[in-house]
Amino acid sequence: MIPWPRRLRNIIIRALIRAISLLCPPVHTLFSRIRSSPGVPIKDPSTSYWTLCPSPISRHGADGDLPKYADIVVIGSGITGTSFARAILDYDALHGVTGKPLCVLMLEARDVCSGATGRNGGHITPMLYRDYTELKAVHGIDMARKIIRFRLSHFQELLSVATEENLLEESQCREVEALDAFYEPSLYNEAKGKLETYKKDLPEESSRYQIYEGSDEIKNLQLSRLTVGCMSTRGGAVHPYHLVTGILARLLRVYPSNFYLFSHTPCTSISGPESAEGLYSLETPKGTIQTPHVVHATNAWASHLIPGMREKIIPARGVMTAQGPRPGLGEGSKKKRPTAWTGQRSFVFYPSNSFDVYDYLTQQPAADSAVSIYPKSAGELMFGGGFGRDNGFLTEVGNVDDRGWNSRTASYLQGALSDYFKVDDNDSKEEVKATWGGILGISVDQQPWVGRIPATITSRGSVFGGAPTATNLAAPGEWMAAGYTGEGMVHAWQSGKALAYMVLGIDEGGILDWLPEVFRISEERWKEVEIEDLIASFLNL
Known part of the structure; x- marks a missing residue:
């Protein structure tokens, strides 16, 4: 039984959608696709x-x-x-x-x-503190913890599976440092508040979180000076x-x-x-x-x-790219104590004041073994996102045509890494090697x-x-x-x-x-x- 406040809210939203659809053909087309x-x-x-x-x-x-x-x-x-x-x-x-x-x-x-x-970003790093407070509000603390632990279980499970299947090297399944980078102070402060709640309720699962702030720490991570702050924990990455x-x-x-x-x-x-x-x-x-x-x-x-x-379950089309890193990226800052990280970090970037607008990045490790039926990887940056920008949802939600992709989103992704990373005095950019579309399935109750x-x-x-x-x-x-x-x-x-x-x-x-x-x-x-x-x-x- 749907509670009356929620039912009334949904009736109002439904009425607004109908009215807007009459006045705005793209909205009408969107809901027809759905x-x-x-x-x-x-x-x-x-x-x-x-x-x-x-x-x-x-x-x-x-x-x-x-x-x-x-x-x-x-x-x-x-x-x-x-x-x-x-x-x-x-x-x-x-x-x-x-x-x-x-x-x-x-x-x-x-x-x-x-x-x-075969089209995603290769992340085995779940949304944790970001989702936890809402999960707790909707489902209660016990179920929220259970959902978080279910998500976290995937890294160790996939690592074990890759080992059992003798695919550890070929699948590139590995532990990485997973960083969330923020570019708006208000969202960063909200994130730190969410993290404190998460740490209080899940102390064991949150024990590896670190916070990076200040220009020296940000620079040593090879992130741009636009970065307000970072949070990191253990994550995973894989060649899916x-x-x-x-x-x-x-x-x-x-x-x-x-x-x-x-x-x-x-x-x-x-x-x-x-x-x-x-x-x-x-x-x-x-x-x-x-x-x-x-x-x-x-x-x-x-x-x-x-x-x-x-x-x-609603289809939605996303965009991914593979980009060759600029010289020096992943080798650590030469002006500080170097920390090489090629293939050992993943990132979620929050460029605005909304958690719903984000980009994500993993990097393939540079292969040092020839024992594979596939060519060696060369540290390619697997970079996607841009979904919540420029009202892209009007054309991408309900869209199942993965022969192509949203050109504005692709153009954004092809240049965004220049804003996210800074490699000493190197102003060169990443080389875009491939762009493709992929279809994800959005559950209406998430x-x-x-x-x-x-x-x-x-x-x-x-x-x-x-x-x-x-x-x-x-x-x-x-x-x-x-x-x-x-x-x-x-x-x-x-x-x-x-x-x-x-x-x-x-x-x-x-x-x-x-x-x-x-x-x-x-x-x-x-x-x-x-x-x-x-x-x-x-x-x-």
Whole structure:
């Protein structure tokens, strides 16, 4: 039940939107896009720098014949789908869930890992103190702590996974110093207040925070004199494409008879379940496949196959660049005690007086080993953001065309690093090596959606009766992990893993105590959250 003050606020926002839409065609077009299906991912997207050297499995199964049946069909080959497949296949191999190997089939509309995972900034550094005070106000202190700890768990989890998969070097998964840099005194002071609250409520998790202030400290960080102050803590960074495609390649090798991966095979529609066995029919250009379990790992595209998620998970197009660093950047200040940091720092820059306007940067480490199927990295700066500038949301929210990008945002990103960094007396600029677009999925309540999808939301029948089937999995149904609101690297892996446990039917006995309950999909949550909540949040209403 929506509280009356919130309901009244949303009614007012809705009325204002309708009025503005009548007077402003771009606003009318924006909300028309939001209400529409995102369709399947568009062919021939822009080329992400991460994928310039494609994985050997990038087109795996593109020309293969689709089987008629699988125990589980996963739609999407990014980090969520990969986490799910790894967890369920490896668990089944150890425990023999059904008495014979589970048949898991993965569908991908384009090249493998060509969506948001292969297009993001490579950060494994969550928003912590910035979000904590609002999380606490909305969900209470215990749930706020749980959400923060869930986000923080991703770095160590991904580091462990990369190690287990023998991908530590190839994936560049590593610890970095994560710095938040501020350029407006008012926002910096607000941030310090938020950090104090965070440190008080989460002393262990905040123990590594440091504050850098004063011209000497800022200069030694090679930041420009425009920087008001910095906060730093432990973070992580990764080459997301190498990590995901490396894991999928291992699954294909280890499970050749029961794991199938079909790239360039979009799922265009789902019907059913129409039989006593509870089988869904998934249509693709290669034909129909039936399965009792459909796993949606499509994030921004989720509402194409799940119409009920329109205006619940909203696509938005962002921009990323890869830039060669200017000489001396990362080598430390030569006028002070040098601290080399190439590949060992990540940054979030707040150039205005709003937390909603920010840019983000990781740097690839300079490779010193030739043991890889890929070319060596050269310390490229992976720089994105600019989303909240110049009313860019009017053209980018609801936009799923990642063949291109917002040209004004790209122009800004191609020059912004000159304002953020200062390398002694060197006035040279970064060399832009690549620019590309990517689609993120914004959840209207800003929390992921994880779990079984009620039939009310899918508009398809359900055979869920609470009891396991003969296969010893959970009862047949549709499942989803999506809606990461631009923070997929600190939500997606563990969400996909949690979903695997749910499908396995072992979501009991505390095994998923680490999953925040507010992430779980329910009909009540679906009915309660509205797009006006997201608008109110951005407007601080």
